[in-house]
Amino acid sequence: LSATPETPKEDGRPKWDNKFQYILSCIGFAVGLGNVWRFPYLCQIHGGGAFLIPYFIALLFEGIPLLHLELALGQCLRKGSIGAWNTISPYLGGVGVGSWMVSVLVSLYYNTVLTWVMWYFINSFQEPLPWSVCPLNENRTGFNEECYESTAVNYFWYRKTLNITPDIAESGTFQWWLILCLAACWAIVYLCTIRGIETTGKAIYVTAIFPYLVLTIFLIQGLTLPGATEGLIYLFTPNLNTLKNPRVWLDAATQIFFSLSLAFGGLIAFASYNPTKNDCEKDAVTVAIVNSMTSLYASIPVFSVLGFKATTAYWDCLDRNIVNIINEFDLPEESIMRQNYTSWIRFLNSSYPEKIAGLKLKSCDLQEFLDQSVSGTGLAFIVFTQAIILMPGSQAWAILFFIMLFSLGLSSMFGNIEGVFTPLLELQIIPKSAPKELLSGIICLISFLIALCFTLRSGSYWIDIFDRYAGSVPLLVIAFFEVIGIVYIYKIKRFSEDVEWMTGRKLSLFWQITWRFISPLLLLIVFTAFVTLQMQKPPSYTAWNPKYEGFPMKEEKVYPPWVQAICVLLAALPCVCVPLVALFHLVKQKHRSKNPSFVPPEVFSCQGDNS
Amino acid sequence: YAWDANEEYLFRAMVAFAMRRYSSKSTTQITNVLLCNVTDRVSFWFVVTDSSKNVTTVPGSEVEAAIRMNRNRINNAFLLSDKTLQFLKITSTLSPPVEPSTPVWIIVFGVVLCLIVAGIVFLIVSGIQKHKKKNKESTERENLEEKVEVTLENGIPCEALDLKAGHINGVFAADDERFTSL
Numbered sequence: 173l174s175a176t177p178e179t180p181k182e183d184g185r186p187k188w189d190n191k192f193q194y195i196l197s198c199i200g201f202a203v204g205l206g207n208v209w210r211f212p213y214l215c216q217i218h219g220g221g222a223f224l225i226p227y228f229i230a231l232l233f234e235g236i237p238l239l240h241l242e243l244a245l246g247q248c249l250r251k252g253s254i255g256a257w258n259t260i261s262p263y264l265g266g267v268g269v270g271s272w273m274v275s276v277l278v279s280l281y282y283n284t285v286l287t288w289v290m291w292y293f294i295n296s297f298q299e300p301l302p303w304s305v306c307p308l309n310e311n312r313t314g315f316n317e318e319c320y321e322s323t324a325v326n327y328f329w330y331r332k333t334l335n336i337t338p339d340i341a342e343s344g345t346f347q348w349w350l351i352l353c354l355a356a357c358w359a360i361v362y363l364c365t366i367r368g369i370e371t372t373g374k375a376i377y378v379t380a381i382f383p384y385l386v387l388t389i390f391l392i393q394g395l396t397l398p399g400a401t402e403g404l405i406y407l408f409t410p411n412l413n414t415l416k417n418p419r420v421w422l423d424a425a426t427q428i429f430f431s432l433s434l435a436f437g438g439l440i441a442f443a444s445y446n447p448t449k450n451d452c453e454k455d456a457v458t459v460a461i462v463n464s465m466t467s468l469y470a471s472i473p474v475f476s477v478l479g480f481k482a483t484t485a486y487w488d489c490l491d492r493n494i495v496n497i498i499n500e501f502d503l504p505e506e507s508i509m510r511q512n513y514t515s516w517i518r519f520l521n522s523s524y525p526e527k528i529a530g531l532k533l534k535s536c537d538l539q540e541f542l543d544q545s546v547s548g549t550g551l552a553f554i555v556f557t558q559a560i561i562l563m564p565g566s567q568a569w570a571i572l573f574f575i576m577l578f579s580l581g582l583s584s585m586f587g588n589i590e591g592v593f594t595p596l597l598e599l600q601i602i603p604k605s606a607p608k609e610l611l612s613g614i615i616c617l618i619s620f621l622i623a624l625c626f627t628l629r630s631g632s633y634w635i636d637i638f639d640r641y642a643g644s645v646p647l648l649v650i651a652f653f654e655v656i657g658i659v660y661i662y663k664i665k666r667f668s669e670d671v672e673w674m675t676g677r678k679l680s681l682f683w684q685i686t687w688r689f690i691s692p693l694l695l696l697i698v699f700t701a702f703v704t705l706q707m708q709k710p711p712s713y714t715a716w717n718p719k720y721e722g723f724p725m726k727e728e729k730v731y732p733p734w735v736q737a738i739c740v741l742l743a744a745l746p747c748v749c750v751p752l753v754a755l756f757h758l759v760k761q762k763h764r765s766k767n768p769s770f771v772p773p774e775v776f777s778c779q780g781d782n783s
Numbered sequence: 784y785a786w787d788a789n790e791e792y793l794f795r796a797m798v799a800f801a802m803r804r805y806s807s808k809s810t811t812q813i814t815n816v817l818l819c820n821v822t823d824r825v826s827f828w829f830v831v832t833d834s835s836k837n838v839t840t841v842p843g844s845e846v847e848a849a850i851r852m853n854r855n856r857i858n859n860a861f862l863l864s865d866k867t868l869q870f871l872k873i874t875s876t877l878s879p880p881v882e883p884s885t886p887v888w889i890i891v892f893g894v895v896l897c898l899i900v901a902g903i904v905f906l907i908v909s910g911i912q913k914h915k916k917k918n919k920e921s922t923e924r925e926n927l928e929e930k931v932e933v934t935l936e937n938g939i940p941c942e943a944l945d946l947k948a949g950h951i952n953g954v955f956a957a958d959d960e961r962f963t964s965l
Binding site: 290291294295297298352353356359360362363366367371498499502503504505607609 | 822824825826887888891892895896899900902903906907910911914
């Protein structure tokens with residue numbers, strides 16, 4: 173008889189083909205789009221190399237302990253988030269439900285970001301690239317006005333891709349091209365997660381390793397570009413004064429926390445497919461360090477390219493001024509070059525100040541161009557695409573870049589979907605005889621239908637809301653309850669014995685101290701600071717409004733009250749699960765204790781079964 | 784290349800050519816085109832005179848129209864473009880970008896989607912096949928277990944034997960020699 177393909181353990185649970193798959197899945201989940209477009213931005217605005225100090229402190233005292241906790245928990249209990257927390261204590265079941273809910277919300281909007289990446293990818297096969305030229309207006313005398321006032325890249329992003337409305341309240345219609353791409357993205361996610369880790373384990377080899385290859389290629393290319401060194405120097409020059417600003421420490425803590433994808437339940441799900449005798453301590457340290465190293469490694473090509481872009485913009489500025497001056501003074505061609513521009517300007521300013529003033533020359537400052545820092549979608553779809561146009565062989569670079577972004581996002585999606593899929597599988601939503609493919613299909617289909625909301629014209633504003641409110645505060649709350657739950661309800665002594673049994677060596681003092689005191693304290697501080705900062709001003713957003721006077725600057729607008737209510741709902745719903753489920757069980761307990769035949773549930777231990 | 788008198792001659796020839804093509808009369812000569820105020824920047828004014836009408840200048844609008852019609856030829860004669868050879872007050876009409884009948888992105892999208900659907904169908908079909916094979920194997924195993932239970936009825940204690948765990952080899956289970964004969 174041949175073994176069944178899943179090779180299940182005695183309890184029928186699927187497992188990883190090998191340890192490398194597991195580590196790679198955790199790394200792929202942690203390494204996502206944020207490593208490429210959020211970390212370099214934070215590095216830049218918070219004093220370059222100096223930012224690494226709070227970053228590594230946060231990694232040591234917050235990131236690694238929490239990661240170790242989650243991996244150890246999943247590995248010991250061998251259940252998804254909901255099942256695991258129910259086993260720890262029924263009162264803590266809400267923590268599992270909360271993280272499941274956050275995974276659902278994040279999966280919805282994260283895949284829409286991948287939709288945009290896919291749209292850009294399929295548009296990269298044209299010559300010239302569609303975001304490099306402005307379309308003509310109706311009578312072909314000039315360029316489209318909206319495009320002319322801003323740039324072709326902005327126009328392609330805001331008009332051709334999003335077709336964005338000037339206000340969040342105006343929803344507009346569905347954008348059919350985005351619906352097509354969304355369907356394709358969810359189909360890819362379904363293809364890869366169709367049988368749970370059996371299929372994602374194979375797909376992760378490609379999606380987790382490929383981005384590193386592309387980053388290396390971009391690194392080599394980026395370093396050869398002119399102006400790359402300026403960008404890198406600008407990025408890494410440490411400015412230790414910024415460390416006095418508490419905002420920097422807060423950003424470092426939140427960046428580590430969200431970058432490691434903690435409290436989603438995905439890591440617990442991944443670890444639950446491990447054999448129990450596995451060194452989770454080493455795994456946690458490995459994953460956390462690889463994640464941070466990837467952030468650093470990614471910032472080098474990003475900043476080389478940004479330096480190149482700033483230098484090119486600076487040269488363009490100079491050239492335009494030079495042409496104006498030469499035309500005005502009828503000087504011979506090539507008399508003024510970029511190198512002697514400043515001396516010429518000084519000479520002309522002293523001899524003919526009125527003429528120079530009349531020309532209205534723009535002041536060209538390289539620092540100013542370098543200072544234009546962007547993060548998030550703006551970095552990828554506006555700034556980077558503009559830089560790609562300037563490189564020779566733009567199509568190839570664009571294709572590589574967008575495939576890399578897609579793989580990064582897809583490997584994170586695997587973790588998100590696993591955080592949704594595993595608990596549902598354990599709760600047995602569908603009958604056991606039904607194939608797993610059905611459950612993953614249902615999840616992908618329902619998510620696709622709900623995510624159609626994001627393909628409306630105002631979709632991008634809603635994604636910002638989800639990112640800011642659903643993917644931030646609830647995670648902090650859930651992580652806090654995770655640590656408190658393990659340390660004080662499950663009791664740290666029991667947990668250290670479990671971890672000792674799993675790893676084969678005694679739990680070091682470092683973990684004891686961080687789990688008991690430092691990490692919960694840090695989480696509490698970060699949560700309070702984060703919420704206070706959010707509350708300080710009414711939540712606002714920047715809208716793209718062609719009719720705005722300051723166009724092409726974005727217009728600052730305040731969210732209408734019904735949108736603010738939705739924001740609060742998104743942030744509060746996962747958090748409120750924790751007390752609600754505890755309350756529910758309290759009531760059930762009171763009811764049950766009146767029943768004399770009630771038997772208290774047996775105390776669970778890691779080492780009890782599966783030996 | 785350097786700008787010298789020969790280039791000026793070529794320029795005058797091109798303007799005359801443009802005037803001839805535009806007005807379709809072959810009277811304009813190179814001598815009718817006059818350049819003045821030539822600077823080192825290589826910028827100058829030029830006028831076109833009409834020899835048939837008592838040496839008066841051709842109106843600017845006609846010259847503009849003529850140049851606009853033949854802009855491409857003039858540019859190419861000097862290996863320059865609209866940006867590098869500027870005629871003040873003559874804006875260039877922009878050519879629309881070439882657009883294929885089906886946008887390229889739809890083709891790429893179609894390819895990607897076909898690949899994805901093929902992958903999904905393949906995985907689902909292979910999953911169904913594995914499921915069928917597993918069902919067949921489990922029914923086979925059930926049949927073998929029945930046989931084993933038959934041998935149990937011979938009174939041989941089998942609690943020590945862990946039949947449920949591990950794999951049952953059909954060859955052995957069917958073979959009575961597994962149990963020592965009494």
